[in-house]
Amino acid sequence: MKIAILGGTGNIGKGFALRWGQKHEIIIGSREVEKAEAVAAEYNEVLAGYGHKAGITGTDNQTAAEKADIIIVAIRYNQLGPVMEMIKPVIENKIIISVVVPMEKNMCYINTSGKHQIIPIQSKEFNTEYFCFSMPEAGSAAQEIQKMLPDNAELVAAFHTVPAKKLANLEMELDYDIGVCGNSMYSKEIVFGLVRDISNMRPLDIGPLETAAMIESLTPLLINVAARNEMKDVSLKFI
Ligand SMILES: NC(=O)c1ccc[n+]([C@@H]2O[C@H](COP(=O)([O-])OP(=O)(O)OC[C@H]3O[C@@H](n4cnc5c(N)ncnc54)[C@H](OP(=O)(O)O)[C@@H]3O)[C@@H](O)[C@H]2O)c1
Numbered sequence: 001m002k003i004a005i006l007g008g009t010g011n012i013g014k015g016f017a018l019r020w021g022q023k024h025e026i027i028i029g030s031r032e033v034e035k036a037e038a039v040a041a042e043y044n045e046v047l048a049g050y051g052h053k054a055g056i057t058g059t060d061n062q063t064a065a066e067k068a069d070i071i072i073v074a075i076r077y078n079q080l081g082p083v084m085e086m087i088k089p090v091i092e093n094k095i096i097i098s099v100v101v102p103m104e105k106n107m108c109y110i111n112t113s114g115k116h117q118i119i120p121i122q123s124k125e126f127n128t129e130y131f132c133f134s135m136p137e138a139g140s141a142a143q144e145i146q147k148m149l150p151d152n153a154e155l156v157a158a159f160h161t162v163p164a165k166k167l168a169n170l171e172m173e174l175d176y177d178i179g180v181c182g183n184s185m186y187s188k189e190i191v192f193g194l195v196r197d198i199s200n201m202r203p204l205d206i207g208p209l210e211t212a213a214m215i216e217s218l219t220p221l222l223i224n225v226a227a228r229n230e231m232k233d234v235s236l237k238f239i
Pocket of ligand 1: 006007008009010011012013029030031032035036073074075076077079080083099100101102159160161162163164165219
């Protein structure tokens, strides 16, 4: 499959490129073509060290999206707008995967009289960094992204609970469960396949796109659990 990774030069993009580059055609998207090309060459070199002759390429985000069948959005929530606007004309009938988690440091989400509010954590007990899910107006990042897509593009939300460092470490078998949300079973099945392409990962159907908030909000929880309990890069497994 031809997979574009928007923001593919970043933390989580690297892991996807290295894992899927062994089997699929990967196109790294970036705001800067030269950066994307350099990073693609670096990823090819890593894979060559593992005996894989990968042909990962790099280009700008829009060209990457145009060339691919599947587009991974691996950009931070507050940086999404201009990129989504730019790719909208070239992603008709394509599958878009959001891994995006909207979260804030040392802020907490509350709902007062039906209004969303993000407030600083006041308690003196919180003397370390703490992350909170920062619920967007639509309910989740996935539902916000849905509003930015053409009607015939199919959005799937997945991979939110995968730590970037471990994804990029090809020595590691990742015995994780991956929650997948979306409204099209056809698109979800394709994403299930991409999950299974990564050693030991198991895809689990979480439900329609409206359920994405539940899986997105697990990421700040996992980060906080790790930070407060001397653990590193924890993920999720249903047993
Ligand atoms: N890190 C994780 O462990 C992890 C796990 C699960 C989900 N996620 C989600 O994955 C997404 C990416 O996370 P990350 O940690 O990989 O992020 P990151 O490394 O900080 O950024 C990813 C890429 O975004 C691009 N970027 C930076 N500023 C931008 C801007 N103003 N406009 C457009 N693009 C910009 C950069 O690419 P260029 O400079 O090349 O354009 C950068 O390499 C986030 O939504 C996060 O919630 C992350």
